[in-house]
Amino acid sequence: MPEILDQARTRVLENGVGLDEAGILAVLNLPDEHLPAALQLAHEVRMRWCGPEVEVEGIVSLKTGGCPEDCHFCSQSGLFTSPVRSVWLDIPALVEAAKQTAATGATEFCIVAAVRGPDARLMTQMRAGVAAIREAVDIQVAASLGMLTQEQVDELAAMGVHRYNHNLETCRSYFPNVVTTHSWEERWETLRMVRESGMEVCCGGILGLGETVEQRAEFAAQLAELDPHEVPLNFLNPRPGTPLGDRPVVEGKDALRAIAAFRLAMPRTILRYAGGRELTLGDLGTRDGLLGGINAVIVGNYLTTLGRPATDDLQLLTDLKMPVKALSATL
Amino acid sequence: MTKLVRPDAPAGDADVGNRAGTADDAGAVTRWCDRCGESVAAGPHPACAAARVWEPPRWCASCRRRMKVQVVPAGWSAVCVEHGERRG
Numbered sequence: 001m002p003e004i005l006d007q008a009r010t011r012v013l014e015n016g017v018g019l020d021e022a023g024i025l026a027v028l029n030l031p032d033e034h035l036p037a038a039l040q041l042a043h044e045v046r047m048r049w050c051g052p053e054v055e056v057e058g059i060v061s062l063k064t065g066g067c068p069e070d071c072h073f074c075s076q077s078g079l080f081t082s083p084v085r086s087v088w089l090d091i092p093a094l095v096e097a098a099k100q101t102a103a104t105g106a107t108e109f110c111i112v113a114a115v116r117g118p119d120a121r122l123m124t125q126m127r128a129g130v131a132a133i134r135e136a137v138d139i140q141v142a143a144s145l146g147m148l149t150q151e152q153v154d155e156l157a158a159m160g161v162h163r164y165n166h167n168l169e170t171c172r173s174y175f176p177n178v179v180t181t182h183s184w185e186e187r188w189e190t191l192r193m194v195r196e197s198g199m200e201v202c203c204g205g206i207l208g209l210g211e212t213v214e215q216r217a218e219f220a221a222q223l224a225e226l227d228p229h230e231v232p233l234n235f236l237n238p239r240p241g242t243p244l245g246d247r248p249v250v251e252g253k254d255a256l257r258a259i260a261a262f263r264l265a266m267p268r269t270i271l272r273y274a275g276g277r278e279l280t281l282g283d284l285g286t287r288d289g290l291l292g293g294i295n296a297v298i299v300g301n302y303l304t305t306l307g308r309p310a311t312d313d314l315q316l317l318t319d320l321k322m323p324v325k326a327l328s329a330t331l
Numbered sequence: 332m333t334k335l336v337r338p339d340a341p342a343g344d345a346d347v348g349n350r351a352g353t354a355d356d357a358g359a360v361t362r363w364c365d366r367c368g369e370s371v372a373a374g375p376h377p378a379c380a381a382a383r384v385w386e387p388p389r390w391c392a393s394c395r396r397r398m399k400v401q402v403v404p405a406g407w408s409a410v411c412v413e414h415g416e417r418r419g
Contacts, residue, residue: 058404059404060402060403060404061401061402064400064401064402083368083389083390083397084389084400085397085398085399085400087399087400087401089401089403093401093403096403097403097404097405100403100404100405101404104404237385240366240367278385279385299404300404300405301402301403301404301405301406301407302402303402304386304387304400304402305385305386305387305402306384306385306386306387306402306407307385310404310405
């Protein structure tokens with residue numbers, strides 16, 4: 001057994017204290033033959049500090065494309081030659097998407113917009129949309145609308161948005177290689193305001209943007225410092241027309257090492273499978289991750305790409321004897 | 332605005348979406364790959380076909396217009412102003 005896993009058994013599993021950056025890096029550098037042991041330990045940590053339940057979420061794009069920012073992985077930037085066109089979802093369709101999500105047993109429905117931050121039109125649409133969903137569907141509403149002002153934070157909290165997603169995407173040292181139109185610190189400031197408002201903080205990122213293993217460890221440590229309620233873990237799905245469109249997908253074993261390492265860095269967080277797992281991990285890898293630290297999934301489609309059918313993921317959870325977290329447990 | 336270009340080559344076999352030069356259910360002729368927007372006259376686009384498993388169409392296969400695409404948790408819709416809506 002590698003020394004880092006022995007240390008993690010005491011520090012993380014028994015005491016509930018996440019690994020530091022050096023420890024995270026050691027896990028990310030484990031040779032393949034020790035990966036099963038790392039995943040097993042991460043699973044034990046998840047079961048001990050989070051329990052067996054899996055939180056299920058659906059997401060939808062309220063405003064697609066035409067974003068003024070230059071996040072190099074994103075097909076919705078208006079600055080690249082991506083084929084994604086700008087389109088808005090109307091309120092009836094938004095409510096229908098929330099109903100579809102609730103029908104899967106999901107407790108979370110996240111409304112996402114491709115913007116730098118919300119303008120008056122988007123906030124008006126959010127007010128109407130959140131009210132309509134709360135009237136018609138029994139589900140928690142989350143939002144992801146870019147960088148916020150304090151006034152917008154307060155307004156979203158007042159609407160009843162219970163969780164706000166704003167990904168740091170990658171570590172501080174690598175961020176300028178991925179985004180040049182705003183800074184990592186600006187994102188951190190939004191997250192600070194969200195936390196102080198009482199909304200739950202959802203913050204994760206994307207692996208495979210070209211960061212080094214050391215920077216992957218740096219990222220996990222920075223997320224652990226933020227201590228978010230939820231960490232969505234994406235794996236780059238290279239999008240045509242974007243600056244990262246020709247990058248390779250993350251190798252499956254590297255993705256699983258990252259899942260174990262992120263869990264050992266953050267024993268109590270909701271660690272969610274997000275985009276890209278279909279390409280990076282496939283069916284078998286998806287199962288391995290759920291037995292290696294993951295305790296939440298986005299089911300169904302993503303914002304501009306398609307996911308596994310929700311029924312496939314729900315059947316997998318049944319096979320693994322992992323109950324879907326009930327709505328009452330989140331209220 | 333998307334530039335409309337007709338392929339010069341004669342229609343041939345393609346396995347992306349419909350077959351090149353053939354009519355789909357709505358009677359529209361398929362000339363363009365609905366993922367990359369390039370001609371399917373010269374042959375199939377296997378990489379695009381594989382990618383389309385996890386993507387909705389982006390280009391109208393009949394006229395090469397970029398479509399307005401909305402993805403929702405349980406499906407998608409793609410609208411071409413000339414050739415109408417596709418759903419999946």
